[in-house]
Amino acid sequence: MTQMESPAVPSMWRGRKRKTVRMVNGRRSLFSRLLIAASGLLLACLILFAIAPQWFAPYSPTEMNTSAILQAPGESYWLGTDYFGRDIFSLIVFGSRDALLVGISAVLLGGSIGALIGATAGYAGRMLDSLLMRLIDTLMTIPGILLALTISAVLGPSKFNLIIAVSVSSIPGFARVLRGQVLAIKSRPFIEAARANGTSHFSILFRHIAPHALSPFLIMGTMGVGSAILMGSGLSFLGLGSISEIPDWGSLLSQGRSYISVAWWIATFPGLAITLLVVSVNLLGDELQAAVGPRKGSTKGGDSK
Amino acid sequence: MLKVIVNRLLISIVVLLGTLTLVFSLLHLLPGDPVNIKVAGNPVSAEVIANLRHEFGLDQPLYKQYFQYIGKVLHGDFGKSLIDNEDVMVKLMAQFPATISLTLLSMVIAIVLGVLLGVLSAVYRYRSLDHLIRLISLFGISMPTFWVAILLVLIFSVHWQWLPASGVGGFQYVILPAASMGIVGAGLIARMVRGSMLEAIHEPFVRTLRAKGLPERTVIYQHVLRNALIPAVTMIGMLLGELLAGAVVIESVFARQGIGRVILDAIMAKDLPVVQGAILLTASLYIIVNLLVDLSYTIIDPRVRES
Numbered sequence: 001m002t003q004m005e006s007p008a009v010p011s012m013w014r015g016r017k018r019k020t021v022r023m024v025n026g027r028r029s030l031f032s033r034l035l036i037a038a039s040g041l042l043l044a045c046l047i048l049f050a051i052a053p054q055w056f057a058p059y060s061p062t063e064m065n066t067s068a069i070l071q072a073p074g075e076s077y078w079l080g081t082d083y084f085g086r087d088i089f090s091l092i093v094f095g096s097r098d099a100l101l102v103g104i105s106a107v108l109l110g111g112s113i114g115a116l117i118g119a120t121a122g123y124a125g126r127m128l129d130s131l132l133m134r135l136i137d138t139l140m141t142i143p144g145i146l147l148a149l150t151i152s153a154v155l156g157p158s159k160f161n162l163i164i165a166v167s168v169s170s171i172p173g174f175a176r177v178l179r180g181q182v183l184a185i186k187s188r189p190f191i192e193a194a195r196a197n198g199t200s201h202f203s204i205l206f207r208h209i210a211p212h213a214l215s216p217f218l219i220m221g222t223m224g225v226g227s228a229i230l231m232g233s234g235l236s237f238l239g240l241g242s243i244s245e246i247p248d249w250g251s252l253l254s255q256g257r258s259y260i261s262v263a264w265w266i267a268t269f270p271g272l273a274i275t276l277l278v279v280s281v282n283l284l285g286d287e288l289q290a291a292v293g294p295r296k297g298s299t300k301g302g303d304s305k
Numbered sequence: 306m307l308k309v310i311v312n313r314l315l316i317s318i319v320v321l322l323g324t325l326t327l328v329f330s331l332l333h334l335l336p337g338d339p340v341n342i343k344v345a346g347n348p349v350s351a352e353v354i355a356n357l358r359h360e361f362g363l364d365q366p367l368y369k370q371y372f373q374y375i376g377k378v379l380h381g382d383f384g385k386s387l388i389d390n391e392d393v394m395v396k397l398m399a400q401f402p403a404t405i406s407l408t409l410l411s412m413v414i415a416i417v418l419g420v421l422l423g424v425l426s427a428v429y430r431y432r433s434l435d436h437l438i439r440l441i442s443l444f445g446i447s448m449p450t451f452w453v454a455i456l457l458v459l460i461f462s463v464h465w466q467w468l469p470a471s472g473v474g475g476f477q478y479v480i481l482p483a484a485s486m487g488i489v490g491a492g493l494i495a496r497m498v499r500g501s502m503l504e505a506i507h508e509p510f511v512r513t514l515r516a517k518g519l520p521e522r523t524v525i526y527q528h529v530l531r532n533a534l535i536p537a538v539t540m541i542g543m544l545l546g547e548l549l550a551g552a553v554v555i556e557s558v559f560a561r562q563g564i565g566r567v568i569l570d571a572i573m574a575k576d577l578p579v580v581q582g583a584i585l586l587t588a589s590l591y592i593i594v595n596l597l598v599d600l601s602y603t604i605i606d607p608r609v610r611e612s
Contacts, residue, residue, distance in 0.1 A: 031436045137316070138323030141588040143550030146568065150331065150580060153572040230449050234554055237451050238569065250449075257455060257558070260470075261463050268459070271452030278447035286443075 036287060039280035046277055050097040057090035061246045070263045080265035082255065088265060091252055092273045098241075098248040099277060102163055102232035107224040110167030114174025115217055121175070122182030123205050129179075136175045144169035145231055152240040159242035162235055166228050177220050181213040215292045222285035226278040233274050249274050309603055317596045322375075324588045328581045329374050333367075343387050383582035388574055393582035397564060401586075403473060404556070404563035407482055408548045414487025415544060419494025420537065426495060427502035427533075428525060438495065445492020450551050454485035454558045471560040482559045486551045490544055497540055502533040535606050542595035549587050 049056055058078075059065075065085035073080040079088040121132035139147070148165035155161035185191065186209065194204050235241055236250030247255065249270040256266030340357045358364050362373055377384070383393035419442075426438040461481060462470035468481050505511065506529055514524045553565035564583055571579035 029431065029436070031433075035440070134316070134319055134323060137320045138327055141320060141324050141546075141591050142327070142584055143546040143587065143591065145550040145553060146584060146587065149553065149568070149572055150584065153575070153580075154331070226447060230447075233449055234451065237449070238554065238557065239573075253449075253452060253455070260455065260459060264459050264463070267452075267455045271449060271455065274452065275444065275448045279443055282443060282447050 036283060039283045042276055043280040043284070046096045046100065046280075049093045050100045053090075053094045053097065057087070057093040059087040059090040061086065061090050061094040063087070063090075070259065072263075073265050079269045080263065082252075082263070082266050083259060088252075088269050091247065092249065092270060094246045095249045095252060095270070096273070096277075098159065099229055099233065099274065102159070102166060102248075103225040103229035103281070106163050106166035106170060106228040106232065107221050108167075109163065110170035110228075111174045111217070111221050111224060113167070114171035115178045115213075117171065118175035118178030118180075119182045119205060119209070119213065122179035123186060123201070123209065132175075133179065136172045139168075140172040144227075145234055148231055148235055149238070149240065152235055157240045157243055159244075162232055162241055165235065165240075166231050169231065170224050170228060173224070174217075174220060177216055178213060181216050182209055185209050185212045215288075219285055219289045219292075222281060222288055226281040226285065229274065229278055229281070306603060310600060313596060313599055317592050321589060321592055324585065324592070325375055325378060326371075328584055328588075329371055331577070331581060331584075378585065383585070384578035386571075386576055386579050388571075388576045388579075393578050396579065397567065397582055397586055400562055400564050400567050403561060404549070404552050404565060407479055407486070407552055407555070407561070407563065408545065410479055410483035411486035411490060411548055411551075412541070412544060414483060415490025415494055415548075416541070418487065418491035420498055420534070422491065422495035423498025423537075424502065424530060426499040427506070430499075430503060439499070442492040442495040442499075445489055446496065447492075448489060450485055450489050451554050451558050453488055454482065454555055457481045457485055458558075473562050478559075478561070482555045482561060485558075486548055486555055489551070490548060493544070493547075494537065494540060498533060498537050501536045502529055505529045505532040508532075535602070538602065538605065539598055542591070542598040545594045546587075546591045549590065 053061075063086065065081065065087075067085070068077065068081050069083055069085040071077050071081040071085075077087050077089070079092070081087055082091070117132055117136065121129040121136075142150075147169045151168055152161050152165040155164060182205075191204060191208060194208050199208070232241070233248070233250035233253070236248050237254045239251070239254065241248050241251050252270040253267050253274075256263070256268075256270065259266050340354055340361065340363065343357060344354070355364075362370050365373070381394055383397070385392055386396060422438045422442060426435045426442075429435045458470045458481060461468045468477055470481075472478055506525075511524060511529060514528055515521070549564075552563060553569055555561075556563040556565040557569055564586070567579060568583040570576075571583065
């Protein structure tokens, strides 16, 4: 702990009180507002790219210009060209659809299954809880990407299988958080009241508990999209993504690896695209958490001890 | 306290059995059985196939296969590779040191850098340094490790030619791979430490400490940090899993030897016993480390010990 003792310690507390008050009032610094605005803009652009890539890409993603292979970024090719003479910027624009598709659908699928398992475990308690949570523990022992790697190898490389693989590995996280949420909500008086009224378990779970567990689910989902995009691109980087004419960001990066000493831009820009997308999504998640979420410790209830 | 430990141990055993079952069922989920992979399309007589089926125990009923498999694994017998007939355990153990040194070094980088950034960020909260660190750690958790690896290679191998871009050898070969995993892990830890420090700062005991006139430095470094690091210790277990898995990608980027490389090659070649063995090995490591982390938790934190 000695390395943290900097000489600046005593003086840095002068501004403390004022700053804390400022945050309590909900006002944000100019810096974070700018950051949020920038990431919102970026996200909007990428969504537009994904919806109608042909409007924004200056070239066709499959167009191979043999007279312009491995061109450095410049006026006619903003982010340069690859070995086939394809425009990197156009490839990135067209690849945004896959990135968003994998991220969002993997979270929708894996998140719903995980949430359902976690909520059932938390609500039912006892044997079913232990059984389901041990199942989740088991799934957790295999690190996410390894699980996804094995699944997509079993199923074969395709976009759909990639989504399945990524979603399975996102199940445990959702299950744990939702279980914790349901456990906390279940013991509140209004649930007891609903029980006393003769409301069915199904109805309690979906009509009384679910609305209260929605915001942690949304926060987790947003963060989950980020990590799903990362995992998906990792899998296609390893050659387990979709096989199509238009490479996704991960495989584009992987192709660029071979030309790293002659054409740095091929590997650099797709990676930058992944990073910026994930940064924006995570920032959105942070914002959601700050706006509606409970304290960070909400996941603690999910620990099965 | 003994009860907590025994309970935790039992859970670990159950989870390990669960993982074994999962890994076993992997064999039966895969399209195409190992015999087909073994003969690899060569024309062979029905007798040879029957012999091979017998050798793999595939002619036994499923439950017998299951118990046989568990029995074998408990004796450290993970079977033989379908591709080169090498003993899986031997094969994995040969690659183990390379992966462990990579994982440990990246863990050290992640923890030192992460805790440092997290503490600075919390201490200077809502000020420029905090903003900067938060931005850095946000990028840290949002960058794909393989991209970080490629950037590091571009900077340190291609441009400056300080460090080798690939291969195995002395210490200089492990720096870039470990740094690329460590940077991502540091982002995760920095965010975690900042969050738990801010949470601890607002707790009543801190007010009491300030009220009794302790210098702010002592309050922060002696009391707040100590409390904030407890959740961070739990992260170490999680981080190990992440890093071990990250090694799969990173070892491939840097053309390093290691477990990750073996797993990837085995998955591509559908060499099932190797995939199973490797998953079991990483999973048991993960279980053991998390068990140790949980147990150390009961020792570090009196609140857990008493409950």
